[in-house]
Amino acid sequence: MSFDPDKMLRKGVVSLEPYVPGRSIEDVQKEYRLDRVIKLASNENVLGPSPLAISDLSISFSDIHRYPDSGSKSLRNSLGIYNKVDSSSIFIGNGGDDVLSVLSRTILNDGDEVILPTPSFAPYEHVSRLMGAIPVLIPLENFEINLDGILESLTKKTKLIFLCSPNNPTGKILSKNQLLRFLESLPENILVLIDEAYVDFVERDKSVDTVSMLKEKSLFILRSFSKIFGLAGLRVGYGIGNSELINFMDRVREPFNVNSVAQSASLAALNDSDFKNRVIKLVLDGRELLYAGFNRLGLKFIESQANFIFVEVGDGDKISNELMSRGIIVRPGSFFKNKEWIRVTVGNSEEIRIFLEKLKEILP
Numbered sequence: 341m342s343f344d345p346d347k348m349l350r351k352g353v354v355s356l357e358p359y360v361p362g363r364s365i366e367d368v369q370k371e372y373r374l375d376r377v378i379k380l381a382s383n384e385n386v387l388g389p390s391p392l393a394i395s396d397l398s399i400s401f402s403d404i405h406r407y408p409d410s411g412s413k414s415l416r417n418s419l420g421i422y423n424k425v426d427s428s429s430i431f432i433g434n435g436g437d438d439v440l441s442v443l444s445r446t447i448l449n450d451g452d453e454v455i456l457p458t459p460s461f462a463p464y465e466h467v468s469r470l471m472g473a474i475p476v477l478i479p480l481e482n483f484e485i486n487l488d489g490i491l492e493s494l495t496k497k498t499k500l501i502f503l504c505s506p507n508n509p510t511g512k513i514l515s516k517n518q519l520l521r522f523l524e525s526l527p528e529n530i531l532v533l534i535d536e537a538y539v540d541f542v543e544r545d546k547s548v549d550t551v552s553m554l555k556e557k558s559l560f561i562l563r564s565f566s567k568i569f570g571l572a573g574l575r576v577g578y579g580i581g582n583s584e585l586i587n588f589m590d591r592v593r594e595p596f597n598v599n600s601v602a603q604s605a606s607l608a609a610l611n612d613s614d615f616k617n618r619v620i621k622l623v624l625d626g627r628e629l630l631y632a633g634f635n636r637l638g639l640k641f642i643e644s645q646a647n648f649i650f651v652e653v654g655d656g657d658k659i660s661n662e663l664m665s666r667g668i669i670v671r672p673g674s675f676f677k678n679k680e681w682i683r684v685t686v687g688n689s690e691e692i693r694i695f696l697e698k699l700k701e702i703l704p
């Protein structure tokens with residue numbers, strides 16, 4: 341069969357770039373014949389999965405001949421209580437990625453403009469292009485989201501604004517005042533998605549209660565079980581937003597978008613406050629260890645409110661490749677169009693020590 345992409349594909353699909361995932365541990369082990377590989381590339385949980393989620397697996401696996409609960413009702417109710425909102429304001433997705441995808445499929449039309457601070461999380465542009473929307477890229481200013489630049493670029497066609505706080509890859513957050521001032525300056529009918537996949541790693545005195553802003557504002561909050569609860573492989577994320585919008589998103593999503601094992605394990609993880617606190621402590625301590633190490637090496641870095649740090653190393657691709665050949669996977673900054681930088685996930689103290697040792701060996 342002949343295949344002419346311009347004639348066969350949806351318009352938005354032709355311009356899509358493939359997603360480039362981080363290299364897996366097994367891949368790197370095989371390629372470089374290494375016994376041990378440390379992966380600090382995908383901002384996964386430093387302690388592994390929540391133990392309560394793991395204990396739940398043996399129970400939930402025995403039921404996999406049944407279809408999952410289509411509405412993820414128990415998880416939705418618990419997340420309502422957890423976030424002090426009505427469960428009708430919660431949307432559950434097959435990972436945060438699915439929430440992004442369903443939201444864009446629900447609201448975006450061909451030709452709508454979507455504002456994307458850049459660099460930020462790559463799927464925002466992907467889901468927008470797929471729907472035929474026009475991405476309007478607003479570069480960060482001094483690594484901060486340029487809110488004034490966003491306001492200046494609004495047009496009648498602007499439909500959606502993606503804000504990531506803490507931003508991936510910088511780890512910087514928007515303050516409460518910045519966010520309130522911004523939301524107050526926005527015309528009606530523009531939805532702001534604030535991606536809080538890393539919100540649990542924000543220092544307590546800097547954290548912003550975005551849920552309390554939901555009532556008056558056109559806001560949609562994205563959260564994930566992949567980071568703080570260590571369930572990236574199970575794929576659960578959720579959105580908090582206007583219940584009418586969520587009602588429509590529920591019509592757009594696949595009927596069984598979240599599998600039963602994932603629903604059950606997430607429910608268990610949500611009660612694992614001991615695990616959550618241990619993870620937060622390890623990440624906050626780990627950030628300090630990394631800052632100290634970068635300072636000793638004379639490297640510029642951005643202070644982060646997430647479980648990763650963006651650091652300037654010279655030639656980011658070369659350093660990433662050399663680290664990989666020594667058994668450490670990080671994310672090169674070229675992925676975020678900052679080729680002098682790398683993004684490194686905060687590991688445990690041993691992983692951080694080994695990473696800093698190898699980095700010292702490699703740096704010119």
Ligand SMILES: Cc1ncc(COP(=O)(O)O)c(C=O)c1O
Binds near residue numbers: 564
């Ligand atoms: C900023 C940001 N948002 C959302 C996600 C999506 O997370 P998931 O689809 O694993 O829930 C990620 C994953 O890395 C992320 O970095």
